[in-house]
Structure formats: C-alpha cells, structure tokens
Amino acid sequence: MATTTETAEPLEHATTALRRQLGGFLRAYRESLSPGDVGLPNTTRRRTKGLRREEVAALSGVSVSWYTWLEQGRVDTSRQVLAAVARALRLDDTAHRHALALAGFAPATEGRDTSYDPNLRAMLDSWPDSPALLLGPALDILAWNSAYTALLPDPADTPEERRNLVLLLVGDARHQQALPGWEPVAIDLYRHLRTRADRRPGDEGFRRLTEQLRSARPDLDAWWACRSIGDFASRTVEIVETASQSGRGRGRAPRPYAMNLLLTPQPQDAAVLVLTPRPYEDEADGSTVA
Known part of the structure; x- marks a missing residue:
C-alpha cells in the first residue's frame, strides 16, 4: 500500500501555483467519475458530484486528510503516490504525464534532442x-x-x-x-x-x-x-x-x-x-x- 511518507526517489517540489493547478486537475477528474466507473457500488443518496474524496483516498492507499490537502494544493507528492492516485482516477497516459508535470516531475533529458515528427x-x-x-x-x-x-x-x-x-x-x-x-x-x-x-x-x-x-x-x-x-x-x-x-x-x-x-x-x-x-x-x- 502506498503511503504519504514513502518516496521512492528524491522529491522534486512544485511551485505553489502548480500544486493548486494539480489539485484542480485531480478534482475535475474525481467529479467526472461515478462509483461504477471504478468498481464501487452506486448509491442513490450522494450529495457530492462524482466520487467522494474518501473513496479516491481509499483506492489510492492514502489518508483522506492527505488527499484533501493534495486537492487543495497544500502538499507535495512523490511519483509513486501520484501514480496510485492516477490509477484510482483512471487517468490515461496523457493525463498522467500532465499530472506529473504539475507535481514538479518531468523526464530528465540528456543533451540536445534533435528528433521531431x-x-x-x-x-x-x-x-x-x-x-x-x-x-x-x-x-x-x-x-x-x-x-x-x-x-x-x-x-x-x-x-x-x-x-x-x-x-x-x-x-x-x-x-x-x-x-x-x-x-x-x-x-x-x-x-x-x-x-x-x-x-x-x-x-x-x-x-x-x-x-x-x-x-x-x-x-x-x-x-x-x-x-x-x-x-x-x-x-x-x-x-x-x-x-x-x-x-x-x-x-x-x-x-x-x-x-x-x-x-x-x-x-x-x-x-x-x-x-x-x-x-x-x-x-x-x-x-x-x-
């Protein structure tokens, strides 16, 4: 299970503005999903749009408080934990890459990349x-x-x-x-x-x-x-x-x-x-x- 204290690699910190953008990005995906989309039972009494934060937290293996802070742009995260959140929210590869960039991560490049379409x-x-x-x-x-x-x-x-x-x-x-x-x-x-x-x-x-x-x-x-x-x-x-x-x-x-x-x-x-x-x-x- 992923935890908020485990980091498999040195953490690269995002700026405050990027953390807030990441939070809004994740929240938009959470609100677009229904319980059935992620294998949870549908219930008729739901006051919130989409999934609840506690549901995403449980699917990701993190605490509800920490996931709430993540959506509020108050905490940094590791690639490992963000990958767990991405799986919970059913992010595709493009959305996952965007979330990584907003979290302060990007693939390291060596030298000049001269390849192009x-x-x-x-x-x-x-x-x-x-x-x-x-x-x-x-x-x-x-x-x-x-x-x-x-x-x-x-x-x-x-x-x-x-x-x-x-x-x-x-x-x-x-x-x-x-x-x-x-x-x-x-x-x-x-x-x-x-x-x-x-x-x-x-x-x-x-x-x-x-x-x-x-x-x-x-x-x-x-x-x-x-x-x-x-x-x-x-x-x-x-x-x-x-x-x-x-x-x-x-x-x-x-x-x-x-x-x-x-x-x-x-x-x-x-x-x-x-x-x-x-x-x-x-x-x-x-x-x-x-």
Missing part, C-alpha cells in the same frame, strides 16, 4: 513565402525552411550547440540587424521559456541555455534572474532585408511580418515560429507591394 518539417516546407522555424522545448532550432534562409541568417552557419532562437536574438549581431525590435521579442520568448521550464524541472536543455545566456550577455542578468512567466503573444515585427537578400544594390525598407508561435501537442512539446508577410510601402515609389 517529420510531418512538422513537411509543414514548414509547404510554406514557400512564410519563413518558419521548428523549435524544441528550450527553443533550440531543430529545422527551418528555405523562406527563412532567404530572409534571415541561415541557422546552418551557427554551431549546433549555439543554435537557439533566444541566444541568437540576444547575442548575434546579424539577427539584431535583421530584427531591430529584437528586445521585446527576446524578453517574451524568455518568459514563455520560463513557463515551460517550471513544468520540466531538471531538464538539461533549460539549464544549458540559462548558462549560455548568462555567459553571452552578463549585462542582461536581470532578464535571466527574472521569474516572470507568460505565453508568447503574437505580434507584428519588421524585418530588414540585406542587399544580398533583396537582390538589389541596396536593401529594401523594413517589411512587416506577423510573428506567431504555434505549439505542438504533448509529449513532443515543440513549437513552430512562423512569419507571415504583410504588405509594405515600397521605398522607391510609395506604392503598396504584396
């Missing part, structure tokens, strides 16, 4: 006019399309260990010249990254990137020490083409692009950054060019 690469290649990147969980650049290299510096020219979108924005002059308004983009990407990092404690990719950022831009240490989080917001950015990219003797005026970060489903946890061109005023005659 080949369909994602095919999707990038299907956008001939929209520059796009395929990004890993720590925003490492995994793949890109020809539209991207026609507009922005080719990631292939950067050593693989430094091929990270945030690192290039804050530490590479070519990217800063191409995207003059790089600072708010980099800040929001880092907030987005922090949100994901809190769900994947111990992930090697996040730790490695933080070290690289501190080394590349120690003057921005206030950024790297900030605990602010948030999802990346879509925006309009201006990209400056160089003379060689535009095919002219001089570069065109900055062209506006809609920048969006599209998230892929778990467990891959990748993302696609896509730039969709918008009309701009041609520098030569002021006419609108598509």
Whole structure:
C-alpha cells in the first residue's frame, strides 16, 4: 500500500501555483467519475458530484486528510503516490504525464534532442513565402525552411550547440540587424521559456541555455534572474532585408511580418515560429507591394 511518507526517489517540489493547478486537475477528474466507473457500488443518496474524496483516498492507499490537502494544493507528492492516485482516477497516459508535470516531475533529458515528427518539417516546407522555424522545448532550432534562409541568417552557419532562437536574438549581431525590435521579442520568448521550464524541472536543455545566456550577455542578468512567466503573444515585427537578400544594390525598407508561435501537442512539446508577410510601402515609389 502506498503511503504519504514513502518516496521512492528524491522529491522534486512544485511551485505553489502548480500544486493548486494539480489539485484542480485531480478534482475535475474525481467529479467526472461515478462509483461504477471504478468498481464501487452506486448509491442513490450522494450529495457530492462524482466520487467522494474518501473513496479516491481509499483506492489510492492514502489518508483522506492527505488527499484533501493534495486537492487543495497544500502538499507535495512523490511519483509513486501520484501514480496510485492516477490509477484510482483512471487517468490515461496523457493525463498522467500532465499530472506529473504539475507535481514538479518531468523526464530528465540528456543533451540536445534533435528528433521531431517529420510531418512538422513537411509543414514548414509547404510554406514557400512564410519563413518558419521548428523549435524544441528550450527553443533550440531543430529545422527551418528555405523562406527563412532567404530572409534571415541561415541557422546552418551557427554551431549546433549555439543554435537557439533566444541566444541568437540576444547575442548575434546579424539577427539584431535583421530584427531591430529584437528586445521585446527576446524578453517574451524568455518568459514563455520560463513557463515551460517550471513544468520540466531538471531538464538539461533549460539549464544549458540559462548558462549560455548568462555567459553571452552578463549585462542582461536581470532578464535571466527574472521569474516572470507568460505565453508568447503574437505580434507584428519588421524585418530588414540585406542587399544580398533583396537582390538589389541596396536593401529594401523594413517589411512587416506577423510573428506567431504555434505549439505542438504533448509529449513532443515543440513549437513552430512562423512569419507571415504583410504588405509594405515600397521605398522607391510609395506604392503598396504584396
């Protein structure tokens, strides 16, 4: 029988906010189940929706008080005990993984994971006019399309260990010249990254990137020490083409692009950054060019 004091491994603590999210997640599953779903007899006199807390506690092998605290976000748990709760609530693999992440657990990764669904690469290649990147969980650049290299510096020219979108924005002059308004983009990407990092404690990719950022831009240490989080917001950015990219003797005026970060489903946890061109005023005659 699992107990609240047994931990089969060192405990990784979740933040208070994540513990509360875990509690709400478990409560929603508990309320969606009927006694018959878990092999208990149905009774007509039930004041609570779904299963009672004491029923889940008994099925999980924990005390009612402790399970109540778990739903209230007041306690941490171990993988072993959370697995028992997941079985009691009939969580599928995806829901169980999500519960583990909210509890502060995530699979440890070693080095850079460059595997990805080949369909994602095919999707990038299907956008001939929209520059796009395929990004890993720590925003490492995994793949890109020809539209991207026609507009922005080719990631292939950067050593693989430094091929990270945030690192290039804050530490590479070519990217800063191409995207003059790089600072708010980099800040929001880092907030987005922090949100994901809190769900994947111990992930090697996040730790490695933080070290690289501190080394590349120690003057921005206030950024790297900030605990602010948030999802990346879509925006309009201006990209400056160089003379060689535009095919002219001089570069065109900055062209506006809609920048969006599209998230892929778990467990891959990748993302696609896509730039969709918008009309701009041609520098030569002021006419609108598509």
